[in-house]
Amino acid sequence: xxxxxxxxxxxxxxxxKIGELKxxxxxxxxxxxxxxxxxxxxxxxxxxxxxxxxEPWDRVQVARHAQxxxxxxxxxxxxxxxxxxxxxxxxxxxxxxxxxxxSFEGQPITIIGHQRGKSTKENIRRNFGMPHPEGYRKAxxxxxxxxxxxxxxxxxxxxxxxxxxxxxxxxxxxxxxARNLFEMAGLKVPVISVVIGEGGSGGALALGVANKIxxxxxxxxxxxxxxxxASILWKDASLAKQAAEAMKITAFDLKEMGIIDxxxxxxxxxxxxxxxxxxxxxxxCISEALSQLNSLSEAELIDDRYEKFRKIGEFIEEEVN
Amino acid sequence: MAIRSLxxxxxxxxxxxxxxxxxxxxxxxxxxTKCPECKKIxxxxxxxxxxxxxxxxxxxxxxxxxxxxxxxxxxxxxxxxDENLRTSNPLKxxxxxxxxxxDSHKTGLNEAVLTGMGSIDGSQVVVAIMDSxxxxxxxxSVVGEKITRAIEKATEYSLPFIIFTASGGARMQEGVISxxxxxxxxxxxxxxxxxxxxxxxxxxxxxxxxxxxxxxxLGDLNxxxxxxxxxxxxxxxxxxxxxxxxxxxxxTAEFLLAHGQLDAIFHRKEMRDKLATIVKLHQKGGVSxx
Numbered sequence: 001x002x003x004x005x006x007x008x009x010x011x012x013x014x015x016x017k018i019g020e021l022k023x024x025x026x027x028x029x030x031x032x033x034x035x036x037x038x039x040x041x042x043x044x045x046x047x048x049x050x051x052x053x054x055e056p057w058d059r060v061q062v063a064r065h066a067q068x069x070x071x072x073x074x075x076x077x078x079x080x081x082x083x084x085x086x087x088x089x090x091x092x093x094x095x096x097x098x099x100x101x102x103s104f105e106g107q108p109i110t111i112i113g114h115q116r117g118k119s120t121k122e123n124i125r126r127n128f129g130m131p132h133p134e135g136y137r138k139a140x141x142x143x144x145x146x147x148x149x150x151x152x153x154x155x156x157x158x159x160x161x162x163x164x165x166x167x168x169x170x171x172x173x174x175x176x177x178a179r180n181l182f183e184m185a186g187l188k189v190p191v192i193s194v195v196i197g198e199g200g201s202g203g204a205l206a207l208g209v210a211n212k213i214x215x216x217x218x219x220x221x222x223x224x225x226x227x228x229x230a231s232i233l234w235k236d237a238s239l240a241k242q243a244a245e246a247m248k249i250t251a252f253d254l255k256e257m258g259i260i261d262x263x264x265x266x267x268x269x270x271x272x273x274x275x276x277x278x279x280x281x282x283x284x285c286i287s288e289a290l291s292q293l294n295s296l297s298e299a300e301l302i303d304d305r306y307e308k309f310r311k312i313g314e315f316i317e318e319e320v321n
Numbered sequence: 322m323a324i325r326s327l328x329x330x331x332x333x334x335x336x337x338x339x340x341x342x343x344x345x346x347x348x349x350x351x352x353x354t355k356c357p358e359c360k361k362i363x364x365x366x367x368x369x370x371x372x373x374x375x376x377x378x379x380x381x382x383x384x385x386x387x388x389x390x391x392x393x394x395x396x397x398x399x400x401x402x403d404e405n406l407r408t409s410n411p412l413k414x415x416x417x418x419x420x421x422x423x424d425s426h427k428t429g430l431n432e433a434v435l436t437g438m439g440s441i442d443g444s445q446v447v448v449a450i451m452d453s454x455x456x457x458x459x460x461x462s463v464v465g466e467k468i469t470r471a472i473e474k475a476t477e478y479s480l481p482f483i484i485f486t487a488s489g490g491a492r493m494q495e496g497v498i499s500x501x502x503x504x505x506x507x508x509x510x511x512x513x514x515x516x517x518x519x520x521x522x523x524x525x526x527x528x529x530x531x532x533x534x535x536x537x538x539l540g541d542l543n544x545x546x547x548x549x550x551x552x553x554x555x556x557x558x559x560x561x562x563x564x565x566x567x568x569x570x571x572x573t574a575e576f577l578l579a580h581g582q583l584d585a586i587f588h589r590k591e592m593r594d595k596l597a598t599i600v601k602l603h604q605k606g607g608v609s610x611x
Contacts, residue, residue, distance in 0.1 A: 162534075164554030165563050169572060170580045173553040178538040181507035186515065201491075201500060202534040202553070209504050223491045223500040223531070232493060247496045248412055257411070259501060309508050310469065312501040313462035316407040 005065070007058040008269060011050055014043050051268045054218070056250050057241040060226060062218040062270040063197050069275045070129075071098060071113030071156040074196065077279030078286070079104050079111060085145075087138055091171065094135030096127045096163070097207075099142040101151070105287060107294075110146035112139045112207060113156030116197070130163035133176035136206050140180050143187060152190040152290060155207040160225065162203030177206040184209035185309075190293035190301060192286060194264065195219040195251075196271075211296075211304050212289040213259070215251035216282070217266040221259075222249040259312060261289075356380050372589045381546050381589055383526060385428060386435035386452040389485055393448070393593055399439035403470055404431050406463045414494040424455045432463040433488070436471035438480070442597035444604070447475035449484040453527065458488035460532055461495040465502025468536065472509040481519040481600050482510075486537040490530020503535035510539050519603040521596065523587075524551050524574070542584045542599060545574035546592075551582075 004012040018039050025032035054062075062068070075082050079102035086093040099112035116129030123129075139155075146153045162173055184191060193210035199221030215221060224232070226240040229247050233239075248254075251263045264285045271278040296304060354365045359378035368375070372392055373382040384392075390399050408421045408431075425431060433455035438447050449471045451458045468484070475482040491499035510520060522540030524533070526549040534553055537543075545551060552572035560567060570576045577583045587595050 162553065163562075164558045166559060166565065166567060166571070169552050169554065169559070172538075172580070172582045174533040174551075175538040175543075175582060177534040177553070178503075178507065178536070181504050181535055182511050182514075182539050185504075185508035185511035202503060202531055205500060205504060206534075209508065221497055221500075223497055224493060229493060246412065246414070247493075249497065254497060257498065259497060306508050306512065309501060309504045312498060312505055313466050314409050314411040314495070314498060315462045315466055316409050318405040318407060320405050 005058065005061045007054065007061070008050055011043065011047050011269075014039070014046060018043060047268060055241075056220075056244040056253075057226070059218045059250050060220055060240075060244050062266075062272075063220050065270060065272050066118055067272040068197055069271050069278060070118070071111075071115050071158060071196070073275055074156060074279055074282060075100075075102065075111060075113075077276060078283045079109070082111070085142060088134040088141055090137065091134040094127075094132050094138060095125055096129050096131040096159070097135035097139050099139060104154075104290070107290070108149070108151050110142055110151045110153045111156075112142055112153065113196075114159040114204075114207070116158060127163060129159045130161060131159065131203060131206075132163055132165070132168045133171040133173050136162075136176040136180050139207060140183055143184065143191075147187050147189050150189060152192065152293065153187065154286060155191065155193040155210065157193055157195040157199045157204045157207050157221075158197035159200050159203050160198055161200035162206070177202045180206040181209050185305060186302060187305075188298035188301060190290065190296070191305070192289050192293070194282065194285070195221050195260075196282075200225060209305065209309065211293050211301060211308065212261045214262050214264050214285055214289070215254060215260050216264045216271060216278075217251055218270050219251055220244075220249040221251075221254055222247055374589050379547060379588070381526065381548060383453055383487070385454055386430060386450040386485075389450045390435065390437075390439075390448075392589075393596070394439040394441060395443065399437050399448075401435060401437040402474065403436060403467045406431060406466060408432060408461060408463050410494075411462070411498055412494060412496050417494045420456065428452055428455045430455055432467060433458045433460070434464045434467050436467045438474065438478075441483075441593065441600060444481075444597060444600045445478075446481045446483050446600060447471050447478070449482075451485060451487040451532075453487040453489075456492065458486075458532070459490060459492035459499075460488060460502050461492035461499050462502065464492075465499070465505050468502075468506050469509045472506065472513050475518065476509075476513045476516055479516065479518060481521065481603065482513060483521045483523070483596065483600075484536060484540075485523045485525055486528040486532055487525045488528060488530070488532035488537075490532055500531065503531050506536045507539065510536055514541075519600065521599060523592070523596075524583075525549050527551070529553070529555065529572075540584075543582070545577065545583050545586050547574060547586055547588060549574045551577055 082102035084100040098115045114129045115126050117123035117126045143153055191210040192212045193208045195215040226244040227237045230239040230243040231237040254260045264281050267274045267277045353362050354368050355362045356375040358380040361377045410417050434449055434451045436449045449468050472482055520540050521542045522537050524537050524545040528537050528551045550572055574586050
């Protein structure tokens with residue numbers, strides 16, 4: 001059983017109590033079934049209440065859950081014949097981003113995503129899912145390869161951000177991200193991006209210039225982490241909870257602002273509770289998006305992406321006399 | 322408490338060393354300027370005549386957008402675009418619009434970038450000049466929209482696009498909408514580029530964060546002014562993450578040039594001539610005066 005999060009503690013506690021009661025009933029050989037049934041009904045109500053009233057900060061916790069499914073989990077569940085392809089051909093292989101070719105419902109596709117770890121050891125190997133420039137350059141290489149062979153590209157976004165380090169700066173972190181934004185704009189194949197966990201700033205956007213953008217229900221997409229926003233805005237990182245609200249970073253916020261195309265429902269309590277069921281939801285979403293995009297011509301795909309980002313922005317345009 | 326009062330005494334002392342503004346008999350403070358690099362004191366007028374470059378140590382002072390227009394464009398040719406766009410407050414941040422109003426008043430700009438069309442040594446170009454005196458040059462919706470419209474104009478008229486960047490990055494108060502301006506400006510640049518048109522990015526002090534990770538790095542030529550701070554992540558963030566001492570020149574233009582991230586560094590005094598030459602070298606039908 002995975003560790004419980006603060007907001008869902010009442011649910012977890014009640015579930016534990018029911019379990020204990022069942023054990024006692026078994027050994028005491030008395031009939032407790034009606035009591036257990038009452039409690040189970042109450043558990044269902046409590047679950048419904050808590051999971052349908054999640055605050056932005058609760059969702060941040062779910063998005064960051066150590067056991068939350070990662071890119072490789074979804075690849076395994078959703079695609080077949082996956083072959084991982086490595087390296088940027090210039091510096092190295094950044095394991096904070098993985099990518100490769102696979103088939104999806106009989107169609108060859110290219111899949112690219114941020115990859116974080118679930119254990120400390122794996123996180124160190126994956127640099128906590130925070131890429132260096134060579135990660136973005138590998139991603140771009142695979143996108144160009146997909147374009148050559150006319151394969152749609154599916155990107156999974158799951159990063160706190162591009163890695164803020166000395167080597168990353170020396171090798172052009174800014175340029176690598178910028179280049180991806182620029183080149184993704186011109187791709188002649190369908191591009192679908194799904195935020196599956198945290199969508200942290202430019203490091204997330206570098207896999208996000210897509211025809212269709214979706215977010216899992218409990219994922220976030222933001223210009224800065226809630227902690228970062230709190231420390232800059234109010235000089236106090238402990239106000240992250242308030243910042244999570246003020247910065248409008250949930251899937252529902254982004255849908256309302258018209259930035260994303262849709263929200264992928266999560267299983268109750270979060271994707272980590274049932275990876276297979278979650279993967280199926282995601283698969284349906286990708287299938288639907290692909291069927292819409294497969295009919296567009298190369299020029300239409302590029303224009304569609306242009307219009308999508310061209311219209312983002314809120315401002316007032318005054319009449320000119 | 323004690324530390325704080327000590328600090329404030331230090332601050333007062335520092336101020337006193339530069340110019341004592343409290344004494345009635347001292348001359349106006351802005352008559353003289355002390356270079357923050359070499360500490361030499363100059364007549365402000367002398368500095369202005371030297372394109373705001375320290376005559377002693379070559380320190381390049383920040384410039385306002387209009388000052389850049391005056392030293393870059395042929396006199397009387399510059400026409401400003403989209404001055405009628407106004408910032409709104411999509412995330413309803415308290416006092417955000419007041420801050421915009423104050424900076425707008427201070428700089429005479431509607432937002433942190435001035436865009437327009439004009440000529441440099443006779444060549445028509447579209448320019449965008451960011452102004453770090455306006456909300457640290459940060460990019461929200463209006464900055465993204467003005468730059469995108471300028472790029473689209475350049476594409477429409479088949480003109481080179483030149484940008485002077487000066488920005489702390491994406492503007493936090495507009496949240497993820499600011500982030501998306503990185504993509505918006507980049508898709509517009511891609512279209513401009515696909516038309517075979519020239520884009521020159523000149524990074525001035527400071528160019529960081531989301532601006533550095535979008536249009537600033539996408540020039541056919543990426544140029545910088547000497548000593549400009551250019552980088553993706555802030556120095557303090559990196560120091561906290563990697564726990565190692567960063568070199569003195571980390572994230573300076575010279576550091577980037579040495580690491581292969583820039584085409585060239587141009588001194589402000591040669592900027593106009595070099596840009597004019599570059600534009601002419603990219604004109605169809607040959608070059609006349611180079």
